[in-house]
Amino acid sequence: xxxxxxxxxxxxxxxxxxxxxxxxxDFDRHVCExxxxxxxxxxxxxxxxxxxxxLLLADKIRSLGAECSIVETDKHPxxxxxxxxxxxxxxVFYELYDVQPARESGWIVPPFDAEVVDLPGHxxxxxxxxxxxxxGCVVGFLNTLEAIQRxxxxxxxxxxxxVEGEEExxxxxxxxxxxxxxxxxxxxxxxxxxxxxxxxxxxxIVYLGIKGMACLELTCEGGDWGGPxxxxxxxxxSAWIGSPAWRLVQALATMKxxxxxxxxxxxxxxxxxxxxxxxxxxxxxxxxxxxxxxxxVLREQGGAKxxxxxxxxxxxxxxxxxxxxxxxxxxxxxxxxxxxTILPRQARARLDIRxxxxxEPNQVVDAVRKHLCDQGYPDIKVDVLQAYPPxxxxxxxxxxxxxxxxxxxxxxxxxRVWPRSAGVAPHYLxxxxxxxxxxxxxxxxGSKSHSANEYITVEGLRRHERGICGFLYxx
Amino acid sequence: xxxxxxxxxxxxxxxxxxxxxxxxxDFDRHVCExxxxxxxxxxxxxxxxxxxxxLLLADKIRSLGAECSIVETDKHPxxxxxxxxxxxxxxVFYELYDVQPARESGWIVPPFDAEVVDLPGHxxxxxxxxxxxxxGCVVGFLNTLEAIQRxxxxxxxxxxxxVEGEEExxxxxxxxxxxxxxxxxxxxxxxxxxxxxxxxxxxxIVYLGIKGMACLELTCEGGDWGGPxxxxxxxxxSAWIGSPAWRLVQALATMKxxxxxxxxxxxxxxxxxxxxxxxxxxxxxxxxxxxxxxxxVLREQGGAKxxxxxxxxxxxxxxxxxxxxxxxxxxxxxxxxxxxTILPRQARARLDIRxxxxxEPNQVVDAVRKHLCDQGYPDIKVDVLQAYPPxxxxxxxxxxxxxxxxxxxxxxxxxRVWPRSAGVAPHYLxxxxxxxxxxxxxxxxGSKSHSANEYITVEGLRRHERGICGFLYxx
Numbered sequence: 029x030x031x032x033x034x035x036x037x038x039x040x041x042x043x044x045x046x047x048x049x050x051x052x053x054d055f056d057r058h059v060c061e062x063x064x065x066x067x068x069x070x071x072x073x074x075x076x077x078x079x080x081x082x083l084l085l086a087d088k089i090r091s092l093g094a095e096c097s098i099v100e101t102d103k104h105p106x107x108x109x110x111x112x113x114x115x116x117x118x119x120v121f122y123e124l125y126d127v128q129p130a131r132e133s134g135w136i137v138p139p140f141d142a143e144v145v146d147l148p149g150h151x152x153x154x155x156x157x158x159x160x161x162x163x164g165c166v167v168g169f170l171n172t173l174e175a176i177q178r179x180x181x182x183x184x185x186x187x188x189x190x191v192e193g194e195e196e197x198x199x200x201x202x203x204x205x206x207x208x209x210x211x212x213x214x215x216x217x218x219x220x221x222x223x224x225x226x227x228x229x230x231x232x233i234v235y236l237g238i239k240g241m242a243c244l245e246l247t248c249e250g251g252d253w254g255g256p257x258x259x260x261x262x263x264x265x266s267a268w269i270g271s272p273a274w275r276l277v278q279a280l281a282t283m284k285x286x287x288x289x290x291x292x293x294x295x296x297x298x299x300x301x302x303x304x305x306x307x308x309x310x311x312x313x314x315x316x317x318x319x320x321x322x323x324x325v326l327r328e329q330g331g332a333k334x335x336x337x338x339x340x341x342x343x344x345x346x347x348x349x350x351x352x353x354x355x356x357x358x359x360x361x362x363x364x365x366x367x368x369t370i371l372p373r374q375a376r377a378r379l380d381i382r383x384x385x386x387x388e389p390n391q392v393v394d395a396v397r398k399h400l401c402d403q404g405y406p407d408i409k410v411d412v413l414q415a416y417p418p419x420x421x422x423x424x425x426x427x428x429x430x431x432x433x434x435x436x437x438x439x440x441x442x443x444r445v446w447p448r449s450a451g452v453a454p455h456y457l458x459x460x461x462x463x464x465x466x467x468x469x470x471x472x473x474g475s476k477s478h479s480a481n482e483y484i485t486v487e488g489l490r491r492h493e494r495g496i497c498g499f500l501y502x503x
Numbered sequence: 504x505x506x507x508x509x510x511x512x513x514x515x516x517x518x519x520x521x522x523x524x525x526x527x528x529d530f531d532r533h534v535c536e537x538x539x540x541x542x543x544x545x546x547x548x549x550x551x552x553x554x555x556x557x558l559l560l561a562d563k564i565r566s567l568g569a570e571c572s573i574v575e576t577d578k579h580p581x582x583x584x585x586x587x588x589x590x591x592x593x594x595v596f597y598e599l600y601d602v603q604p605a606r607e608s609g610w611i612v613p614p615f616d617a618e619v620v621d622l623p624g625h626x627x628x629x630x631x632x633x634x635x636x637x638x639g640c641v642v643g644f645l646n647t648l649e650a651i652q653r654x655x656x657x658x659x660x661x662x663x664x665x666v667e668g669e670e671e672x673x674x675x676x677x678x679x680x681x682x683x684x685x686x687x688x689x690x691x692x693x694x695x696x697x698x699x700x701x702x703x704x705x706x707x708i709v710y711l712g713i714k715g716m717a718c719l720e721l722t723c724e725g726g727d728w729g730g731p732x733x734x735x736x737x738x739x740x741s742a743w744i745g746s747p748a749w750r751l752v753q754a755l756a757t758m759k760x761x762x763x764x765x766x767x768x769x770x771x772x773x774x775x776x777x778x779x780x781x782x783x784x785x786x787x788x789x790x791x792x793x794x795x796x797x798x799x800v801l802r803e804q805g806g807a808k809x810x811x812x813x814x815x816x817x818x819x820x821x822x823x824x825x826x827x828x829x830x831x832x833x834x835x836x837x838x839x840x841x842x843x844t845i846l847p848r849q850a851r852a853r854l855d856i857r858x859x860x861x862x863e864p865n866q867v868v869d870a871v872r873k874h875l876c877d878q879g880y881p882d883i884k885v886d887v888l889q890a891y892p893p894x895x896x897x898x899x900x901x902x903x904x905x906x907x908x909x910x911x912x913x914x915x916x917x918x919r920v921w922p923r924s925a926g927v928a929p930h931y932l933x934x935x936x937x938x939x940x941x942x943x944x945x946x947x948x949g950s951k952s953h954s955a956n957e958y959i960t961v962e963g964l965r966r967h968e969r970g971i972c973g974f975l976y977x978x
Contacts, residue, residue: 266855268800277832281755333728350742358738369855
């Protein structure tokens with residue numbers, strides 16, 4: 029059976045018409061289910077509602093006829109299930125059931141009330157912590173499987189569920205879990221992580237890869253070089269006692285060569301293993317250039333007046349953004365920022381390094397450490413808070429191709445495929461360690477993850493579920 | 504009447520024997536008075552108890568037969584009084600009635616209970632916020648005047664009282680007050696501010712001068728150069744949007760040339776008008792060298808291992824400490840220090856510059872501003888939080904000589920005269936603007952100003968009062 033004669037020769041919407049109709053019939057209940065899951069707080073940082081959420085989720089997975097267990101870890105359990113439908117393909121559904129805290133001000137409705145609010149410009153929307161990141165995705169996926177079953181079909185793939193409760197605190201248990209279950213997980217066609225891929229203007233974006241990261245904390249304290257070792261001292265002693273704050277500032281300054289906004293990282297070997305775009309990626313970048321609007325990016329990034337490199341635009345700018353590692357000064361703190369005059373005994377900075385293929389985090393961390401030593405700061409402590417490599421998929425991987433095809437057919441507007449996102453995620457566990465492709469993305473609009481008034485539109489949830497259904501049948 | 508035949512030819516202790524005896528007789532009540540004043544909180548930063556304290560103080564001053572008024576300012580009133588004793592000399596007693604907050608942990612007794620506690624190594628001591636800084640001094644002075652009167656004498660000088668309630672918040676109203684009352688204040692023999700001048704090992708230190716300061720806040724935000732202008736943005740955008748935090752770090756780094764602990768300020772014109780020690784000062788420095796112990800300084804300054812300049816010791820080290828301006832990075836803050844990954848829209852640093860004669864704060868501030876412009880950072884905002892010049896007295900000024908002579912005669916142990924302290928105070932208002940010498944210092948031991956368990960020893964209060972009495976008669 030060649031592709032042109034098989035069911036896939038039909039448009040997806042015809043193949044899955046009954047399933048989509050069932051989604052529509054059940055949709056009011058689907059919205060209520062998303063609300064029910066948001067109303068159960070599951071804040072991993074505060075250990076709030078985690079157990080209750082894991083139980084709720086396992087019950088919902090079991091209601092599909094799947095096996096499901098709650099696997100304890102050192103911190104928060106992983107909900108691990110298996111729906112065997114007798115299909116010849118298996119996917120791993122990877123998602124998170126934990127959410128960020130919701131302490132920020134500005135919520136128009138209580139963050140765990142999950143109210144439907146008519147948002148100007150967006151229409152009726154579910155507003156609540158976790159709506160977009162990622163309870164809408166988790167419950168949307170389970171709703172979709174249920175609708176497929178209720179439409180009289182078997183889910184067209186076997187599904188292994190891996191839903192963790194530590195993503196918002198850095199996924200400390202996930203690597204161990206993945207490695208422990210590698211034999212089973214490796215046999216999957218792909219790892220699948222849907223999200224709300226439509227932006228506010230209706231364009232759907234699919235990212236083929238994601239950056240890696242090395243998040244470092246640098247600490248400078250008094251020591252053999254000088255500086256107070258035991259406590260802050262009165263500012264008057266800065267006249268003769270060395271300052272850890274000045275020392276850290278000087279050490280940081282050696283890492284960049286700057287002119288206006290242009291920051292060139294000058295740490296030797298920092299970008300040693302960076303590769304250039306593949307022909308496929310170069311093609312995607314060229315396609316992006318048509319729709320890429322520098323002014324919109326600047327407006328959305330806090331109204332910045334220009335990019336780091338004067339005169340750079342289009343593909344060259346996108347290449348800098350996506351194909352060079354960045355070294356961000358995520359935070360710096362020493363002494364008092366508002367009152368008091370002291371010579372602080374300690375200064376701290378947090379560096380957020382974003383890695384592109386084919387960089388390895390260890391190599392970058394070593395480069396930073398060696399640079400500090402070479403510049404005369406061997407005493408500055410470098411703690412690695414988080415570190416993992418980037419991951420990259422390609423359109424010639426069958427699940428990635430299926431995702432892009434299904435999105436193109438079901439999207440309400442234009443679709444843009446970016447070679448990668450500038451965000452970070454530990455997808456390397458799947459793509460690199462197991463060698464299984466990762467298909468990430470989907471339809472629907474939601475936004476403000478990690479911010480007040482996180483939301484998904486009600487119609488966006490419906491499209492999100494339609495997109496999931498389409499992907500499962502396109503695979 | 505030459506000096507050799509007058510009453511000053513007698514030892515001070517003989518001249519004031521009856522007054523000192525009266526202090527002893529009344530001393531239990533004196534201790535209670537200090538406790539009463541500490542028990543009335545007067546935290547200027549929190550506007551707590553200020554009015555009550557001003558009334559208490561004015562009543563106590565009036566009880567000596569003085570006129571006294573409470574002069575309102577934009578913030579906290581100045582207690583302004585005059586005791587006319589018909590003497591031919593007039594002094595201005597300058598002090599503060601406000602205190603720092605007492606929020607720090609570690610108090611062994613409640614900070615406004617003013618309990619007498621037997622402190623190991625110090626003996627019975629009044630522990631409470633403001634004990635040393637400066638209610639012990641204010642009430643000790645008033646106690647002493649009262650004891651002189653009760654001993655049957657007239658206070659040997661007329662006293663103008665200027666006691667402010669804003670010292671701990673930077674004395675914003677004091678310059679205006681001093682200028683407004685310049686005609687009256689100028690006629691004074693000296694401004695007098697006693698403090699507890701004995702250190703823990705029983706040496707009494709008198710400082711002849713004090714440094715000035717320029718406290719600057721540097722702010723770097725997104726602007727024409729780049730960087731987000733309206734809000735923090737996601738850290739992933741640091742790949743193409745400029746960073747105010749990196750920019751501030753780079754700008755700060757241009758201000759110093761460093762090697763290990765040695766920080767050389769390289770701002771042109773920064774130290775332009777610094778003068779070298781006068782012969783008197785050079786002599787005092789040489790005298791200090793005998794008793795100056797580098798190891799003790801390092802141990803007391805947070806256990807630092809070395810000074811900024813390897814190999815420097817003795818007079819050369821003291822000259823660096825007292826005769827060069829310092830540029831301290833009092834604080835720096837941007838972004839998150841503990842969690843979150845953002846590209847912060849703003850970065851701030853606080854510089855505490857300590858000025859030595861004959862520096863003018865405006866000139867230093869201009870030098871910093873010009874340096875930032877010349878280095879390519881014209882956008883970095885420089886706010887002056889506080890700025891005033893240093894002030895310097897000399898032993899050949901009569902009131903200073905009287906202070907040192909009286910301290911030498913009444914001190915329980917060795918006396919060291921330092922040409923100046925590395926601390927700061929707006930004494931220039933008196934010494935420079937009015938041309939009236941400032942006599943600062945006294946006997947008694949107290950410590951931990953601005954810290955938990957601030958204290959004065961009970962016997963220290965007695966010596967403090969004896970010293971005040973001695974100074975008034977030595978003048």
